[in-house]
Amino acid sequence: MIKAIITDIEGTITRISFVKDVLFPYAAKHLPEFVEKHQHTPEVATQLNTVKQLIANPMASVPEIIDALLNWIKNDEKVTPLKQLQGLIWQAGYENGDFTGHIYPDAFEFLSTQHREGTPLYVYSSGSVKAQQLLFEYSDYGDMRPLFQAYFDTKIGGKKEPKSYHSIIEQLPYSAAEVLFLSDIIEELDAAKTAGLATLQLWRDGQAQSPAHNAITDFNQYMSRNV
Ligand SMILES: CSCCC(=O)C(=O)COP(=O)(O)O
Ligand SMILES: [Mg+2]
Numbered sequence: 001m002i003k004a005i006i007t008d009i010e011g012t013i014t015r016i017s018f019v020k021d022v023l024f025p026y027a028a029k030h031l032p033e034f035v036e037k038h039q040h041t042p043e044v045a046t047q048l049n050t051v052k053q054l055i056a057n058p059m060a061s062v063p064e065i066i067d068a069l070l071n072w073i074k075n076d077e078k079v080t081p082l083k084q085l086q087g088l089i090w091q092a093g094y095e096n097g098d099f100t101g102h103i104y105p106d107a108f109e110f111l112s113t114q115h116r117e118g119t120p121l122y123v124y125s126s127g128s129v130k131a132q133q134l135l136f137e138y139s140d141y142g143d144m145r146p147l148f149q150a151y152f153d154t155k156i157g158g159k160k161e162p163k164s165y166h167s168i169i170e171q172l173p174y175s176a177a178e179v180l181f182l183s184d185i186i187e188e189l190d191a192a193k194t195a196g197l198a199t200l201q202l203w204r205d206g207q208a209q210s211p212a213h214n215a216i217t218d219f220n221q222y223m224s225r226n227v
Contacts, residue, residue: 002198003178005114006152006168008159009125009132011184012202013111018102019127020076026093027086028073032066034089044088047081054079078126080154087130094138101135104204108141110219115147124152124168124181126159160187165195186210 010019038044039062052060055068072082093099114121123132129151136144150171157164169176176196183189184207189199193212200222201207201215209215216222 001178002119002180004120004122004149004172004174005180005182006122006124006192006197007111008181008183008185008188008202009123009127009135011205011207012182013103013107014135015102015104016184016205018099022099022102023086023090023093024073024076026098027089028070030089030092031069031073031085035062035066035069035085038088044085047084050081054081078154078158083126083128083131083154087128087134090131090134094134101137101139103139103141103144104218106218106220108139108144110223111144111147113223120149121147122150122152122168122172123148124156124159124164126154129153129155159183159185160191162191162194165192165197169195169197186213189213 007013010016035044035048039048048062048065051065051068052058055064057064060068069082069085072079073086094101111121125132127135132151132153133145136148152168156167165176165181169179172179177198180198180200181189181192182200182202183192184202184204186201186208189201189210190212193199199213201209201213203209203215203217
């Protein structure tokens with residue numbers, strides 16, 4: 001029996017094009033100035049040091065670090081220091097009203113219903129916890145943060161690695177089999193299933209499907225119990 005739900009964000013409850021065509025370009029546009037300006041604040045300096053390690057260049061200059069980060073944005077690489085910096089950069093965009101966090105209407109209805117009926121909801125996304133909370137605080141439906149119990153990002157591990165799901169389950173008062181993981185990406189669902197979680201794929205944008213996981217095109221199908 002499912003007692004809790006962990007949801008992915010992009011492609012599952014949020015349109016992929018909102019992330020790719022709105023959030024990523026905003027981050028790319030503002031990242032150089034943001035890094036130049038905040039490079040000495042501890043929160044940013046820690047991430048810049050991690051970038052230096054990842055590009056195996058301990059002496060990398062700020063422009064070289066910026067180039068690496070912009071390249072990762074271009075290739076949609078889920079690299080933790082980039083995701084952490086993106087969260088910090090998007091804050092201004094949300095606060096200035098440049099955009100609101102996209103949530104599919106059926107996803108909002110589903111999450112609200114589950115919350116109302118007492119099913120605890122958790123988030124696991126490659127976007128940083130800060131980025132997740134901003135998206136929900138400034139969502140199309142207003143502040144959705146009260147719907148969620150806790151948030152996980154790649155600080156706990158990559159989403160395609162079973163051990164990340166083991167680590168999350170260790171922090172929850174449920175066994176793996178009692179938790180449903182929602183995602184649009186087969187490799188993430190495979191990793192969750194290997195860790196013992198129940199899985200359900202959201203198949204909204206023609207993503208690859210796998211017979212290993214139930215799939216729905218929107219949450220109305222889940223709510224009418226067609227899965
Ligand atoms: C949390 S909003 C930003 C989304 C993002 O940066 C991202 O990489 C989305 O990855 P997900 O794991 O939610 O598919
Ligand atoms: Mg996703």
